[in-house]
Amino acid sequence: MENPGSHLARMRETAPLVHNITNFVAMNVMANVLLAVGASPAMVHAREEVGEFAGLAQALSVNIGTADPDWGAAMEDAASVMNANARPWVFDPVGVGATRFRQDLSRRLLALRPTVVRGNASEILALAGLSGKARGVDAGDSVEAAMEAAQALARETGGVVAVSGPEDYVTDGARGYRIANGHPLMARVTVMGCSLNGVIAAYCVGAGPLEATAAALASYGLAGEVAARAAGGPGSFQPAFLDALAAQTPEALDAGARVRVASEGAQVSVASEGARTSVT
């Protein structure tokens, strides 16, 4: 892919207003993550204003982590505005496998064709399963097990699907990337994935979503690597992570990104890939 640092530089220059309808656990961290990377966050959910506000935003992220019917309807309102304005939006199907409510809401959001869907492997498998295109939910699925489902889902929505894990995967249904940046401490801190959605949305403003998403994933994971070196545990990791996001330069991202073109198709032999290659 093209230089990921150029995506960071462009996003910072744009400083996009990102509208987020996310869960209560994530709101504060997500706002701070977006400020740290150089975007402008807003959290707005009331149906009385959510569509009007979405009309002002350059990108949107929606997350069903603590949704209820009113918040779900607000997500649909805002996503429809983004679609009408041809602006990017990101959908995070948190825990979609757990309840019928989440499945119904996810089905409605998926029908609005998100620019990017991002989740963990189990969520992507569950989401693909909603359309009868892939198998059911397994807790603790591997990224590799979800690659085929991600491709099918991307072809269905016409957008991009990202699977978070030890090595992330992002695909538009035809092409794909693996992103090897990140650190195990990121899984010991809550809402790291939720907050990433806003970053992806910011990167997608004025850019092709496949490469923009890959660049966002690399930037985020790289900041996690930097923060982990300074951290004594999941607590001290958090301020260090925001510091690392804010201090990251395009040059550092180019130097540290570990992105490679993914082999597509049903039979992906990850074990044979050998050492990870930085493809920047």
Add this chain to the structure above:
Amino acid sequence: MENPGSHLARMRETAPLVHNITNFVAMNVMANVLLAVGASPAMVHAREEVGEFAGLAQALSVNIGTADPDWGAAMEDAASVMNANARPWVFDPVGVGATRFRQDLSRRLLALRPTVVRGNASEILALAGLSGKARGVDAGDSVEAAMEAAQALARETGGVVAVSGPEDYVTDGARGYRIANGHPLMARVTVMGCSLNGVIAAYCVGAGPLEATAAALASYGLAGEVAARAAGGPGSFQPAFLDALAAQTPEALDAGARVRVASEGAQVSVASEGARTSVT
């Protein structure tokens, strides 16, 4: 009591899914606390899914800090599922003395017989007063002043009641423990008590609730002591506390826990206890 470190080891091995319906202030910290100790947190409240989700969880905590009627009903739904499945749940009656709404909701939750009730002395006194079993609310009550009310409350619910304070008290109405771990900085940081509820719930999975609660209180307070040594104030205390929770070993908990058997009865002579004894 038995070795508190064994409770920590068992909880980490189980890594229980803890369902929390808590207040907006606590959600993020509580999720991070549960991740740090080694449990798996989830925040779910919508009535459309709360019962279904509770069926997946191994333990539940409910907290009325920012409740409204819908959230209160969700708490009742989820608690009923835990009861039907014989799984533990913890009830925190935040500010129950302040308003009639909190008293009514607390009365309904109490009638569902929580496995553990945890609050500060004033809350436990107020809660016991709802049943006409003890005196009214005094702001700034001491733990010692609430011991009799805690015992009465425990006998009424058939569960365990924990009173947080400089030296915690936990009782099942017949037996009890005092836990002397902790640090004054913990009272200068918000939602320390709220987040503890989830830890207690996690410890109660597959264990007797009296000893499990005492072990959870000792572990939490000990992490606070460790964090306070590294902290320059209530801000730097918070990341240090999460680091300390994550780093705590069963051996360190056994060595640092300060738990003693409490003398029961109306006349508890705390002053005569002399130096605190580690009873592990």
Add this chain to the structure above:
Amino acid sequence: MENPGSHLARMRETAPLVHNITNFVAMNVMANVLLAVGASPAMVHAREEVGEFAGLAQALSVNIGTADPDWGAAMEDAASVMNANARPWVFDPVGVGATRFRQDLSRRLLALRPTVVRGNASEILALAGLSGKARGVDAGDSVEAAMEAAQALARETGGVVAVSGPEDYVTDGARGYRIANGHPLMARVTVMGCSLNGVIAAYCVGAGPLEATAAALASYGLAGEVAARAAGGPGSFQPAFLDALAAQTPEALDAGARVRVASEGAQVSVASEGARTSVT
């Protein structure tokens, strides 16, 4: 103005119970900020109890950042109780320029005559514009551009209006102060302004709101300066800020406050003020 440290000392001695109806992003940080300065925070919003609880509080802050109609009505309920009890309350019109919903709610809250209105320059201009007293909203307005609107707004409400920015401005419509404390990192962290509202409310208990607000702004900005010296970015700034608030003494506030009497009137020549003068 009088010694700002005396305001801090009085507030800490009072340790006022501050009732906050704020946005979801701010709740945790705001509670920790209020604990750090020495006040007692409570977050209560349900209509079933909000008026009853407001009757117990010594001050109130309301913030429309993530409001919906129910929360807005709760703000009106609580503000009416404060007015009936002659207790101070602070109104933060977050993003009032963005949507009609925010304008309608802000108009209703303004009609209740808040003790203090605090916002950034664009918000104060938008708010003044709701009454037809000043020009419309410009994104990124300077504090200086909003001074006339702030004065008009203060005369309309009979209260105090504070404009946050590189150099804050606070006025009661006749007299005013500029407060030069602060640090650019404060704009890279979310809810710094929201959390300040509670501090202002706490300072206003038992004090004239103009000087109390100026003292609160100086204290808050000074803590930001101290924290920035210890911070490596917006992440590490946050714990350092809480530590600095908690450690600040009245003497340190007197020594570090940079408050000067503002020239009033339509033509304020800020450039000619020369070096900032500490007026303590």
